Amino acid sequence: MHVKKWMYISFVLSFSILLVACSGPKQEESGNNKQQDADIEAAAAKETAGLAARAVLVNSQGLKVGTVDMHQTDKGVEMTLKASDLPPGLHGFHIHEKGLCEAPSFESAGGHFNPTNAKHGFDAAGGPHDGDFPNLEVTADGTAEATFINDRVTLAKGKKNSLFQEGGTSFIIHAKPDDYVSQPAGDAGDRIACGEIEKMSTATSQ
Template sequence: MKRSYTIFIFAMFILIVGACSNSNGTEKDQNEGTAVETTVANEETPLTAHATMINTQGEKVGTAKLEQVDDGVMIFIEASGLTPGLHGFHVHEKGKCDPPDFESAGGHFNPTNKEHGFDNPKGPHAGDLPNIEADEEGYVRAEVLANMVTLEKGKKNSLFKKGGTTLMIHSQLDDYKSQPAGNSGDRVSCGVIEK
C-alpha cells in the first residue's frame, strides 16, 4: 500500500512539473515566435547586381548576375560568341563599355594598388578573376568567386564605386602573372555592373 501511494505521489509530481514546464514553454514559444518574426522582418535583402554582356559590335551576347556572399561576390556568367577554350575574365575600373575595343572600361579594378596576377607575389588586383572556359560552340557558363570585392556601397573595394565598374572577357587565357593583364589578349565582351 505504501509503495502504491509513493508511485501515485511521484506520478502526480511528474504531471504537475510537466504542466508547469509546458505552460512556461508556451509563453517562451510565443515570445520566441515574436522574436523570429522580428528577425525575419529585419533581415536585409541580399545585395545583388547584374551586367549585360555585349560584343565588339555592341550586340548582347550574355548576362552576368552578381550576389554578395560571406567570402566576397559570386558571379554567375553566361555568354556566347567566344572562341573555344580559356578566356581571361576580370573586373575593370570604369563603368563604360564602348565598342569596339572597350578601352573606355580602363584597366583592372585595383583599389589596393597591387600588380596583376594570382601567381605574382605583388598581386593580385582586386579585379583579377579565374579564367573561364568556352565550349566547342563558343558558349561559356561559369560561377566565379571574386573574393576581394564587395557590392556594399562606400567601401574601398566596392564595385559600386563612383564611376562604376565592368566585367570583361578577353580573347585569350590569363597567365596570372604578366603585366598588366596576364597577356590575355583583346577585350571581346564587356558588361557594365549595375544594380
C-alpha cells in the first residue's frame, strides 16, 4: 500500500518537473521575441527620427513663391506649405517623380510619384497615387497655407515609397483643381509652380 502511494507521488512529482522544464524555456522564448520586436520598432523609430526635407517653390519665371517643409512622424510625412503670389482658387497639388524644376513648363518633373502603379485620384477605383494630395486653396490675396500628413510616403532612404529616389522628387502646383478621378493627373492643367525636394537636418529646417 505504502509502495503504491510512494510510486504515485513520485510519478506526480516527475510529471510536474517535466511540465516546468517544458514551459519555462517557451515562456522565456516568447519574452525574448517580444523584446526583439520592441527593439526592432525602437531602431526603426530612431532611424527616421529627425528626418526632414524642404522644397522651395518657384513659378514659371523662376521666382520663389513659397516653401514646403517636411518631417517624418510615426503617422507619415507631415508637410507644411506656405506660398504667395499664386492665382486665387483651388489648385491641383502633387508630388512628381523627378526632382528637376525647369521653367517655364516644369515638364522636367515627370509624372506623379506613383511607385505602386496605382490609379490617380482619391475618387478613382484603385487610387490614389502616393503623390496625390487634396486640392490646395489659394486665398484672394494670392497666399496659401496648408498642412498635410501623407502616410503613403517616407523620408527614409532605400524604401520604394521614399521621396529620396535616384533622380529626386518634386512638388507641383497646377493651374486648375484636381477632379480626383481623371487619368493620369486629374485634369489639373498647366504646372504653375515647382519645388525640388531636398534633404535637410531638423536643426537647419527650424
